[in-house]
Amino acid sequence: MKRLFALLLPVFLVACHQENLLLGDQQPRLYLPELEGRRVAIYSNQSGLVGDRPLLDVLLEEGVNVTAIFSPEHGYKGIEDDATGVDDAVEPSTGLPILSLWGDEGDLRPTEHAMTLFDVLVVDIQDVGLRYYTYYITLCHLMDACGAHGKPLILLDRPNPHGDEVDGPILDLSLKSEVGYLPLPILHGLTLGELAMMAQGEGWLKEGNRCPLTVIPCKNYTHHTRYILPVAPSPNLPNAQSVDLYPSLCPFEGTVVSLGRGTDKPFQQYGHPLLKSRFSYSFTPRSVLGATNPPLLGQECFGEDLSCIPYEDIKRKGMDFTYLMTAFSVFKEEGQADAFFTPFFDLLMGCTYVREMILDGCSIQEIRSCWEEEIASYKLQRKKYLLYPE
Numbered sequence: 001m002k003r004l005f006a007l008l009l010p011v012f013l014v015a016c017h018q019e020n021l022l023l024g025d026q027q028p029r030l031y032l033p034e035l036e037g038r039r040v041a042i043y044s045n046q047s048g049l050v051g052d053r054p055l056l057d058v059l060l061e062e063g064v065n066v067t068a069i070f071s072p073e074h075g076y077k078g079i080e081d082d083a084t085g086v087d088d089a090v091e092p093s094t095g096l097p098i099l100s101l102w103g104d105e106g107d108l109r110p111t112e113h114a115m116t117l118f119d120v121l122v123v124d125i126q127d128v129g130l131r132y133y134t135y136y137i138t139l140c141h142l143m144d145a146c147g148a149h150g151k152p153l154i155l156l157d158r159p160n161p162h163g164d165e166v167d168g169p170i171l172d173l174s175l176k177s178e179v180g181y182l183p184l185p186i187l188h189g190l191t192l193g194e195l196a197m198m199a200q201g202e203g204w205l206k207e208g209n210r211c212p213l214t215v216i217p218c219k220n221y222t223h224h225t226r227y228i229l230p231v232a233p234s235p236n237l238p239n240a241q242s243v244d245l246y247p248s249l250c251p252f253e254g255t256v257v258s259l260g261r262g263t264d265k266p267f268q269q270y271g272h273p274l275l276k277s278r279f280s281y282s283f284t285p286r287s288v289l290g291a292t293n294p295p296l297l298g299q300e301c302f303g304e305d306l307s308c309i310p311y312e313d314i315k316r317k318g319m320d321f322t323y324l325m326t327a328f329s330v331f332k333e334e335g336q337a338d339a340f341f342t343p344f345f346d347l348l349m350g351c352t353y354v355r356e357m358i359l360d361g362c363s364i365q366e367i368r369s370c371w372e373e374e375i376a377s378y379k380l381q382r383k384k385y386l387l388y389p390e
Contacts, residue, residue, distance in 0.1 A: 021225065024156030024193070024216035025050045025058075025124050031154050031216050032062060034120065041068040041118035043101075043142055046078035047126035047231050055124045055156075056091070066096060068117040070110065072125065072138040073102040074234045079290055082236065101138045109141045115149045123155040126233045127192040128243055129162035131171060132179040132250060132348050135233075136195055140181055140205060143196065147209030154214045157193035157387070161243050164189045164223035164390050166379055167319040168247075169371045171350035180350045185375055187247055187319055190382060193217060198385040215387065222389040235290025241307055242267035248320040249306075254345025257327050258301045262286050262294030270323055271303025272296065278330045281305050303327070321364045328358060 024031075025048070040059065042048070048055040059066050069076060075086045076098050089098040099114050121142060127135050139155075146153045168186025182195075182204050190198065193215035199205055200213060228240045237243050242265075249267050252259040257275075260266040262285030271283055279302045285294040304323065314320075331340045337359065346352050357367050 020220045021159075021227075022219035023050075023158050024218055025055060025158075027216055027219065028062070031122070031156065031214075032064070034152075034154060034214070035059070035064045035122070037065075038119040039065050039067045039117065041070060041121050042066060043070040043072070043121060043123045043139065044125050045071055045074065045076050047229070047233050048124035049231060050124075052230075055122070056094070056096075059122075060094065066094075068114065069096055069098045070114075070121075070138075070142065071098050071100050071102070073134045074290075075100070075102075078232065079235055081290060081292055082234070101141060102134075110145045115145055115151065119151065121146055121151060121153045123153060123192075124158075125192070126158050126229060126231070127160065127195075128229075128233055128237065128246060129160040129165070129187060129189070130247060130250070131168070131182070131184045131186050131188055131350065133246075134178060136192060137178055137181040139192065139196060140199055143200065143211050143213070144206045144209045146211035147205065150212075152212040152214065153196075154216065155193050155196055156216050157191050157218050159218060159221055159225060159227035160189070160191045160223070161227055161229055161240075162187055162189070162247070163225065163227075165247075165318060166375055169349060169351045169354065170374045170378060172352075175347055175350055175352075177347045179344075179347050185371070185378055186350070188382075189223065189379075190385070191218070191387065194382070194385050194387055197387075198382055201385060202381070217387045223386075224390075236261055236266040238266065240311070241309075244311060244314045245306055245309075247318070248314075248323060251321070251324050251345065251348055252327070254342055254348045255324070255327070255340050256295075256342065257303070257340075258283075258285055258294070258296045260285075261291040262288055262297060265305070265307050266291065268307040269303060269305045270327065271301030272327065273299055273301060274334055274336060275327060275330050276302040277334070278326075279303050321367065325358065325364060 044055050050058045074080045080086050086100040086102045088100050091098055101108050125135055165187045166189040170185050171180045171183050232238045246267050249259045252270050257272045260269040263283050282300050282302045284300050285297050328340050331337050341355055345355050
């Protein structure tokens with residue numbers, strides 16, 4: 001334990017606006033005693049750092065008997081393409097099995113054999129606070145499995161980089177998918193620990209599969225804490241700007257427009273060859289690590305560079321449909337409105353009415369007004385699960 005306390009002296013604070021912030025994994029007194037004499041599996045990836053060291057290394061140094069690693073979309077190292085199946089692997093320095101929970105179909109749950117490999121599961125992974133970011137969905141599968149097998153789950157909580165922002169339509173469960181699993185708004189305003197408590201408390205997981213859940217909260221954190229992620233949570237969210245713009249640009253994933261995958265500014269620009277009539281700025285997607293076959297590969301895409309927009313402006317606008325509506329308006333002018341959306345758009349939005357209203361010519365405010373009441377109800381519903389001041 002002394003070695004670990006020394007490791008955390010100085011506390012690893014990468015650009016947050018509150019002093020003395022301690023993440024869940026930086027409070028070993030609260031979880032290491034629960035791991036003594038037990039076989040431990042971890043659900044983590046490259047974002048699961050205790051200070052500047054992987055959780056795996058720290059646990060092994062403390063003598064914890066780690067027996068397996070579960071990994072999400074993008075793999076344990078966080079370098080695989082999105083929506084691409086990730087194979088099981090072996091962690092090279094320890095020989096531990098890395099069990100992928102992201103298959104070719106997306107929905108891959110832990111096997112019966114995997115559940116025999118451990119006594120307790122420790123979760124340390126950075127979520128980004130949006131319904132269509134898949135790490136929480138993998139967590140839900142693990143919670144289901146732990147509940148079915150009576151295995152305790154200890155979640156080491158981390159800040160939500162979008163704080164208490166709550167916005168967007170609530171998921172229509174008829175559109176449940178691996179980019180939308182729980183009846184949450186797009187921006188749900190929860191840390192992963194709060195989300196796990198809400199999912200279990202509201203009965204959103206499999207009936208009867210309530211796992212023994214312990215959340216180690218962050219210390220000295222509020223939902224207004226500005227927290228910049230110290231490590232890219234996935235290969236196409238490389239910096240704070242991309243994370244901040246993610247709610248506004250991810251809807252382009254459900255269109256024919258590129259949002260910069262295969263460039264040095266993913267989720268910080270958007271473009272399409274057809275937008276040349278409106279914009280002079282351009283980029284050309286290439287095959288790169290984490291985006292080996294990006295949309296519009298090798299085609300010059302015209303659009304907007306958003307990489308220098310100040311954080312204050314992004315924060316003020318929240319989930320901003322302006323970019324999507326601007327691109328759509330060009331397609332409509334060119335007589336290509338019917339070619340703009342793909343079937344994936346409704347899965348991302350978690351509803352059909354956003355696409356239908358855009359096609360019908362409704363304004364952004366008219367669209368947003370459709371979810372105002374359900375957002376108000378959701379905020380009341382989530383209140384009892386909040387671990388931190390709003």
